[in-house]
Structure formats: structure tokens, C-alpha cells
Amino acid sequence: MKEKNPWHTPVTIIITVIGVIAIVALVTVAVLQNRPLTQKYKYGIVLDAGSSHTALYIYQWPAEKDNNTGRVEQTHSCKVKGPGISSYASEPWKAGESLKDCIEDAKRRVPEKRHDETPLYLGATAGMRLLSIEDSSASNKVFQAVEQSLQKSPFSFQGARLLSGQEEGAFGWVTVNYLDDRLKQGLETTGALDLGGASTQISFVSNNYDGSESPKNSVTFRLYGNDYNLYTNSFLCYGKDQALRLTLAQQTQSGPRSILDPCFHPGYNETVTYSDLYDSPCVSDRKPQGAPVTFTHLGQGNSSQCQDVVKSIFNFTHCRYTQCSFNGVFQPLLQGPFGAFSAYYFVMNFLNLTDTSIPLEVVRKRLSIYCETPWDQIKQRHPDVKLKYLAEYCFSGTYILTLLTKGYNFTSESYPNIKFIKKIKGSDAGWTLGYMLNLTNMIPAEAPDSPLLPHSGYVSIVTVITVLLFVLLIFSLRPFWPRCSKQPQII
Numbered sequence: 001m002k003e004k005n006p007w008h009t010p011v012t013i014i015i016t017v018i019g020v021i022a023i024v025a026l027v028t029v030a031v032l033q034n035r036p037l038t039q040k041y042k043y044g045i046v047l048d049a050g051s052s053h054t055a056l057y058i059y060q061w062p063a064e065k066d067n068n069t070g071r072v073e074q075t076h077s078c079k080v081k082g083p084g085i086s087s088y089a090s091e092p093w094k095a096g097e098s099l100k101d102c103i104e105d106a107k108r109r110v111p112e113k114r115h116d117e118t119p120l121y122l123g124a125t126a127g128m129r130l131l132s133i134e135d136s137s138a139s140n141k142v143f144q145a146v147e148q149s150l151q152k153s154p155f156s157f158q159g160a161r162l163l164s165g166q167e168e169g170a171f172g173w174v175t176v177n178y179l180d181d182r183l184k185q186g187l188e189t190t191g192a193l194d195l196g197g198a199s200t201q202i203s204f205v206s207n208n209y210d211g212s213e214s215p216k217n218s219v220t221f222r223l224y225g226n227d228y229n230l231y232t233n234s235f236l237c238y239g240k241d242q243a244l245r246l247t248l249a250q251q252t253q254s255g256p257r258s259i260l261d262p263c264f265h266p267g268y269n270e271t272v273t274y275s276d277l278y279d280s281p282c283v284s285d286r287k288p289q290g291a292p293v294t295f296t297h298l299g300q301g302n303s304s305q306c307q308d309v310v311k312s313i314f315n316f317t318h319c320r321y322t323q324c325s326f327n328g329v330f331q332p333l334l335q336g337p338f339g340a341f342s343a344y345y346f347v348m349n350f351l352n353l354t355d356t357s358i359p360l361e362v363v364r365k366r367l368s369i370y371c372e373t374p375w376d377q378i379k380q381r382h383p384d385v386k387l388k389y390l391a392e393y394c395f396s397g398t399y400i401l402t403l404l405t406k407g408y409n410f411t412s413e414s415y416p417n418i419k420f421i422k423k424i425k426g427s428d429a430g431w432t433l434g435y436m437l438n439l440t441n442m443i444p445a446e447a448p449d450s451p452l453l454p455h456s457g458y459v460s461i462v463t464v465i466t467v468l469l470f471v472l473l474i475f476s477l478r479p480f481w482p483r484c485s486k487q488p489q490i491i
């Protein structure tokens with residue numbers, strides 16, 4: 001006779017079926033409930049109105065994770081044609097007009113249904129700082145013109161304003177450390193070195209600096225639960241274009257008809273108008289009286305003399321603090337790694353000198369060989385490079401090394417701590433990202449609560465516990481199991 005399987009009773013079959021359905025349902029709900037939503041993005045736009053040009057940056061981040069694990073990244077940038085907005089002082093409406101192409105570009109890049117919720121900011125830096133010193137009414141008119149133009153865009157325009165040098169330095173530092181993921185993890189931070197056309201910024205955290213010695217150089221932040229006491233300084237007139245004016249002013253104090261400039265290649269020969277050279281508040285008070293209309297700017301290509309001329313634009317004589325960089329500005333001891341961007345990168349990249357493991361002495365030697373190369377040869381070697389940029393790389397390279405070593409006190413030992421960078425993980429290094437993160441409150445002061453378990457761990461645990469409960473249920477029903485009718489053995 002065939003033995004009857006005790007499991008084949010209606011009760012156990014029903015329990016098993018219900019149990020299996022329950023497990024499947026539970027796991028499905030857990031998976032569906034916790035699956036990442038289809039990615040939707042939010043956008044933010046920042047216009048960087050620099051002294052030499054304006055650039056527009058578009059940032060995006062996952063819509064449902066504004067300030068948590070969502071990472072803000074740059075998706076696009078647009079270079080505005082023409083000079084910086086401060087150059088339109090005499091015809092301000094043109095400053096507004098100049099932005100239109102990049103705004104049209106942004107309209108195509110940001111999905112249309114997000115346009116009206118996308119914040120748009122314009123921040124102006126040293127070019128407008130100089131214009132506001134020189135002619136505040138002209139600078140107001142330029143701001144009005146760009147505001148009028150940007151208000152017409154479909155984006156949510158949040159205003160155009162002048163950043164202070166301190167903000168420019170601090171937001172550059174936030175950008176670098178945010179992109180490097182150093183803030184969220186509370187890691188040692190990276191200092192930021194920004195070389196613009198009209199100003200230059202240095203920002204870093206130094207352990208032996210509490211901000212009390214020079215409060216105007218101190219910015220404190222609480223980010224992701226960590227406190228930072230940042231040292232920052234912006235040197236107006238020490239961006240590379242204004243620094244070049246300072247050295248040319250130094251060489252033309254007697255109002256000569258020609259100068260032999262050690263920072264330009266031998267054979268270089270250009271006519272410069274005195275009124276153009278001295279048309280900047282950085283040098284205007286030093287315009288020589290009775291000078292001719294123009295002077296001939298001749299290149300000499302003499303590196304050591306170039307270093308001397310460049311050094312002469314820094315003032316090292318007075319310091320009322322325990323230590324200074326230059327021009328009587330307090331600076332604590334340099335600390336940690338540094339990221340150097342903007343013109344630091346453009347120039348050192350052109351000169352093939354971004355590798356800071358090359359000893360500083362070798363860097364100087366290579367630069368002096370470059371500076372001594374005749375202008376004709378330089379032009380032949382680089383037919384595609386803009387002549388204005390090409391003519392200035394010898395000066396700019398010398399200025400960068402002088403600023404870093406004589407100005408900020410980097411030494412042969414600390415020079416390798418500098419990294420010349422353009423982008424970090426696809427986003428440009430600069431103040432714009434930090435500025436937007438700040439204005440959109442996207443970096444919380446306290447560390448966000450992270451989920452106890454990752455999604456996969458959560459699903460696995462739910463499944464295991466459900467199966468265990470089910471097995472337990474089956475066993476708890478044991479008394480109801482039909483008895484196995486074993487035949488007594490006949491001996």
C-alpha cells in the first residue's frame with residue numbers, strides 16, 4: 001500500500017501557498033518601495049563676470065537629493081564673446097547684449113520645463129571692483145544693464161552683484177574641497193590659489209591660525225558637522241594683467257620713448273599708448289607727467305632681470321603682524337596641499353610646467369631658456385596661439401613663480417604641494433560652484449543622517465527575516481500536522 005505523505009494535507013498546502021505569496025509580496029514591496037526613483041535633475045546657472053571675460057556655468061544635481069548624497073556637477077560652460085563686463089563702462093547696454101548668446105545656449109541645455117525654477121546668478125569680480133573704485137556710477141550702470149538683460153531670460157534670475165575678494169577666495173576654496181569630497185568626509189582640506197586677470201586669491205586652513213590676528217582674513221564655516229577656520233586674502237591689482245601693468249609702470253616712470261623689457265622675448269617690438277597703460281586705478285596715480293603719447297615696448301629676454309622687475313612690484317618692507325606675505329598683509333604658515341587654477345593653470349600648462357615634482361630650480365631654468373628664445377622662433381613654434389597670450393607667457397610664468405615663492409613663501413620643499421589644475425571631476429575649479437552651493441543652501445551645516453543600511457542590505461535582511469518567520473510558523477503548526485501512521489513491526 002502506498003504511504004500517504006503527511007504534507008499533502010489541505011492545511012499545510014494552504015499554509016505553504018499563503019507563505020510563499022506573502023514572501024514574494026513582501027520582497028516585491030520592499031524592492032519597489034526602496035528603488036531609486038528615475039533620475040530627475042535640478043539645475044542652477046552662475047555667470048562669472050571676470051575682469052578679462054564672462055563665462056556661464058550650468059550645474060545639475062539629482063532632484064530628490066538636494067543636500068544629501070546628491071552631488072552637484074557642472075554639465076556645461078559657455079564663454080561669452082568679447083571682454084569682461086567692466087570694459088563696457090562707456091556703453092553699458094553692450095554688457096547686457098554680450099550675455100545673450102550664452103543665455104540662449106543655456107536655454108537649449110536646461111530642459112524647458114525646468115527653466116522657471118532654475119536659479120540664475122551673476123557674480124562680478126576684480127574688473128568691476130576696479131571700475132567701482134574708478135567710477136561708481138559707471139559700474140552701477142553696467143550692473144543695471146546686465147540685470148535688465150538677465151531678467152528677460154526664462155530662468156529665475158536672483159540678481160547680479162559684486163563679490164568681495166574674501167567671498168571670491170572662500171568660495172573658490174569651497175568648490176575645490178566640495179569636488180574633492182573632502183568636506184563631507186572631514187578630511188584635511190586643500191588650499192585654493194586663484195590667479196585672475198585683475199586679482200589673485202589665496203585661501204587655506206592653517207592649524208596655528210585662529211583668525212584673531214587679522215580678522216579681515218578669516219572666514220569661518222560649519223559644513224557637514226565640521227568647523228573650518230579659513231584664512232583667505234585677495235590681492236587687488238595682482239591678477240596677471242594688472243601685475244603686468246604694474247611692471248610696465250615701474251619701467252616707464254621717467255616717461256621714456258622706449259623700454260627694453262627683460263620679461264619679453266628678444267625681438268619683440270610693440271607700440272604702447274601711455275594713456276592705455278595707465279588707464280587703471282592700479283597704476284593711474286603713477287602716470288608720468290610730460291610723457292610722450294606712446295612708447296616702444298621692446299623685448300630683451302633676460303630671466304634674472306625679469307625676476308628683479310617682477311619682485312619690485314611687491315612690497316616687503318612693513319609687516320605689523322607676526323608674519324606677512326607681501327604689502328603688509330598677514331599670512332599664517334602655509335599648510336597642506338594646494339590647488340592652483342585659472343591663469344596658474346593656463347600659463348603653467350602652456351609652459352609644460354604643471355608637473356610640480358620637477359624641482360623648482362629646474363622649473364626656473366626651463367623658464368629662463370624659454371624667455372631667452374627669440375620672438376620670431378616662439379611665433380613659428382606656436383602659430384595657433386593668440387599673439388597676446390603668446391607674448392606674455394614669459395612674464396606670466398616669472399610672475400607666477402615670484403608670487404608663489406617670494407609673495408606667499410612657498411619653498412623648494414613646499415612647491416610640490418601645489419597642483420596646477422583646471423577641472424576637478426569634470427567641473428571647473430573657481431568660485432562659481434561654491435557660490436551657488438552657498439546661495440542654494442546645498443551644503444548643510446550638520447552631517448546628514450545616513451540610512452543604517454544600503455538598499456541591498458535592507459532587502460536581504462527583510463527576506464531572511466520573512467523566511468525565518470515562515471519556517472517558525474510552519475513549526476508552530478506542528479500539533480496540527482497529521483500523524484504519520486507507522487505500521488507496528490511484527491517480530
Ligand SMILES: Nc1nc2c(ncn2[C@@H]2O[C@H](COP(=O)(O)OP(=O)(O)OP(=O)(O)O)[C@@H](O)[C@H]2O)c(=O)[nH]1
Nearest residue numbers: 050051052053125126196197198199239342343346
Ligand atoms: N593663456 C591663456 N590665458 C587665458 C585663457 N583664458 C583666460 N586667460 C587669461 O588668464 C587670465 C586670468 O583669466 P581668468 O581667470 O578668466 O580671469 P578673470 O576671471 O577674467 O579675472 P578676475 O576678475 O581677476 O578673476 C587673464 O589674463 C586672461 O586673459 C586661456 O585659455 N589661455
Ligand SMILES: [Ca+2]
Nearest residue numbers: 050125196342
Ligand atoms: Ca576669476
